[in-house]
Amino acid sequence: MLKNRQTLLLKSRRIQKGGKVMANKADKEKMLEEIEDRVRTIGVLTSGGDAPGMNAAIRAVVRRALAKGLKVRGIRRGYHGLLKEEIIDLTARDVSDIIQRGGTILQTARCQTMRTEEGQQKAAAICKKYGIDGLVVIGGDGSFAGAQKLANLGVNTIALPGTIDLDIACTDYTIGFDTAVNTAMEAIDKVRDTSTSHERCSIIEVMGRDAGYLALWCGIANGAEKILLPEEKDYDEQALIEDILENKKRGKKNYIIINAEGIGDSINMAKRIEEATGIETRATILGHMQRGGSPTCKDRVYASTMGALAVDLLCEGKSNRVIGYQDGKYVDFDIDQALSMKKTIPEYQYKIAKSFAI
Template identity: 50%
Template sequence: MDRIKKVAVLTSGGDAPGMNSAIRAVVVSAFHSNIEVVGILRGYDGLINWETVPLDMESVRSISDRGGTILYTSRSEKFLKKECRELAAKNLMDNNVDAVIAIGGDGTLRGAIDFREEGVNVICIPGTIDRDIACSEYTLGFDTAANTAVEAIDKIRDSSVSHGRCSVVEVMGRRCGYIALWAGMASSADAIILPEKWDGNYQKVIDSIRQHYENGRNSYLVVVAEGVTDAPQLAEKIRENTGIESRVSVLGYIQRGGRPSAKDRMYGSLMGAYAIEILTSGRSDRIVAIKDDKLIDYDIKEALEIKNNSLDAFQYKLSLMLAD
């Protein structure tokens, strides 16, 4: 591979705290390797429409503490079409871009696999609050999202204690329950409903709440991962079967926002710099990953085929013990 002279960086899919740290590290590391960087606005759509912004040391100097992404993002339907990917590849070639660094989740990874058919070298950085990229033990944004959820749940619980209620709190994590698991454990939830473990047994949750009520507890907390079950229906069943007033709180997009935690800033910086390291070493079509708290990388297609992303068994067992 010829020496890399110019790279493009983009953020795609759902925004995640820590993306800006990764962008900054890409630019700074590229500068020290004499590589020019262009920012692509609005994800893969920006490649198709060629919406760009120059990135230099000054433009990224104070972005690590900002939530979201300075490059904006989108979920591109156009990029699913081969003719649009061909146009994106032509835009890169016409502007002398040697490689693309794409920061995002599963959809970003799949887009990169399709894109390499057009001869484009794509390096992916996993940025998704759900922590659902199987090849990596950590994804950017998870720590901040989990902390945001815990902070919100703590405040909801204050009110729940005052009124003697049961609070059913819905957090993000449609296919992967780590936000619900960590937020639920950290806030001493009486029940945690996870996509990987939910069997539809409402009665088990109700019996747990009733047992705590009979033991003299004054307030109750159930944390539910979105899309697993109907949170309002669950709250109503708890009320009908126990007589305990039950309220639903959906945390929603507050989990994506806010200043990134130190962990997300650090991992964003490490992953961004490592992406440039991969390119300067002559490797192509890779995804940055964390394993045993160390940076590694996989071939993009190989990474997508890794399916073992189940919840940590010990963490799940402990969550059940702590809910007793």
């Protein structure tokens, strides 16, 4: 970076050996402004719930930035750590041997203080104090809102979608979803094995408090007889019970219900179903195992690409942007626009999932 700065200064003087060519004062000032506006130090943080592939994104940010002659600072524990000034320098060696690891080496946390104007101004001031003139934020909608506020306060920010819930409207892909859905799918396959052996009804609860993408994808991939989504909280339990009994008459040896966390109450639901049907019913809550584990190839590659693109956008002078993936292409949106979008469950997928359960 020092070499680049010296080159720009020489260009700004525009002096040749014979002294024949010299830039005017306005040209000089413009070139010096270009030097001052150039991003020199990039910060990176992970915020909210962890997701497999976050480490791949961190690694990509660090190495892409270093390749461009920039410094990189890691911020531990998300916005909470930023406000506590838990900031460290990151080198290429610091991100060696992490691409295959789940979780996030920077740790993560939720931060209510960042929702306040005082917290936002303090965060922006700390970024300035540490010379962070570009910030990459990896997380979900709440993390994006924090990035948006920092951008409004003069910190160049780029957000990456990191959530296992796939609930960000501006993108078809989020870092961690592919790993999480594969983890859940494999676990549900194992539950079906024992459920079939005992001719049981099994309720498997997957994550997804407000969005049912994990439940829907697992329902299709695991051939579930019923999928309960948080988008349909008014499901008819009596109709579900009647369907279980009808399936037993048709010779089904097991009945798998994929229940999203947003519906919840799986243990009590199992008791009610067993009492009403006389069929042994068990509940399995997969819980936080869905967040862990080595990321899939897809999560590693997509997260790495997004991390590199974030650095590129910052070097282009972009700010207040979120990177997404739509129709086979990487795209970027204004964060304000991204936060205003609404994502809905794909009707056709839900429709065919129901038709498969016969």
